[in-house]
Amino acid sequence: MVETSSERGRPETAAAGFEVRPSRPSDAGSFLQMWRGVVAERWFVRTETVRWGRRYYRRRFRHSWTEDQASLVAVTGPGGQVVGNLDAAREEGPVTRHIASIGMAVAPEWRGRGIGSALMEEAIRWAREARVEKLALSVYPGNEAARAMYRKFGFEEEGRLTGQSKKSIGYLDEIVMGLWLIERPRDADS
Numbered sequence: 001m002v003e004t005s006s007e008r009g010r011p012e013t014a015a016a017g018f019e020v021r022p023s024r025p026s027d028a029g030s031f032l033q034m035w036r037g038v039v040a041e042r043w044f045v046r047t048e049t050v051r052w053g054r055r056y057y058r059r060r061f062r063h064s065w066t067e068d069q070a071s072l073v074a075v076t077g078p079g080g081q082v083v084g085n086l087d088a089a090r091e092e093g094p095v096t097r098h099i100a101s102i103g104m105a106v107a108p109e110w111r112g113r114g115i116g117s118a119l120m121e122e123a124i125r126w127a128r129e130a131r132v133e134k135l136a137l138s139v140y141p142g143n144e145a146a147r148a149m150y151r152k153f154g155f156e157e158e159g160r161l162t163g164q165s166k167k168s169i170g171y172l173d174e175i176v177m178g179l180w181l182i183e184r185p186r187d188a189d190s
């Protein structure tokens with residue numbers, strides 16, 4: 001059972017002006033501000049409308065480091081402004097519970113400063129601790145920054161789902177990527 005969360009500060013991220021830690025209920029308002037900004041960009045994430053409000057995220061951020069999920073934020077400044085987040089959630093089905101899916105975002109003005117990488121490192125640490133065997137995600141083909149970051153962490157492209165997203169900007173393919181945290185099963189394609 002994973003019960004402990006990482007609240008320790010990391011010197012390398014502190015020097016870069018941010019800290020990565022599990023989300024707290026008090027992060028809800030600041031998170032929503034960041035998330036609305038990323039959603040408004042329209043190109044990078046599936047979400048087109050932010051449906052849930054502060055109350056929903058306050059509740060959700062109470063369980064930010066469990067056996068089934070990790071909800072991480074990157075925060076900056078004395079008020080702990082949220083400038084990035086990563087959610088990892090274990091699949092619920094009995095035969096897919098070894099996999100956790102990831103979604104993440106960094107505020108536009110904070111990109112390219114190592115926040116995405118710091119969030120991913122912490123997510124991988126959670127996954128190993130929770131004995132997740134594989135991390136999975138999907139990414140739009142034109143999202144070069146995200147694809148490069150996932151490749152940097154060893155994610156491999158496993159396929160392309162055509163027109164999988166029907167967004168206000170049109171249909172978008174999705175590339176599915178995976179990172180095995182155990183040796184890849186040899187008989188998986190039988």
Ligand SMILES: CC(C)(COP(=O)(O)OP(=O)(O)OC[C@H]1O[C@@H](n2cnc3c(N)ncnc32)[C@H](O)[C@@H]1OP(=O)(O)O)[C@@H](O)C(=O)NCCC(=O)NCCS
Binds near residue numbers: 110144
């Ligand atoms: C994808 C995203 C989370 C990356 O976060 P970030 O904080 O900018 O990432 P980092 O600064 O840690 O960079 C990590 C790696 O990403 C790649 N990368 C970052 N910005 C890049 C860019 N503009 N072009 C190409 N590669 C880029 C590099 O490989 C980089 O590693 P390096 O610095 O060692 O070369 C961020 O761009 C983002 O939030 N984008 C919008 C939302 C989104 O796309 N979410 C993911 C949906 S699948």
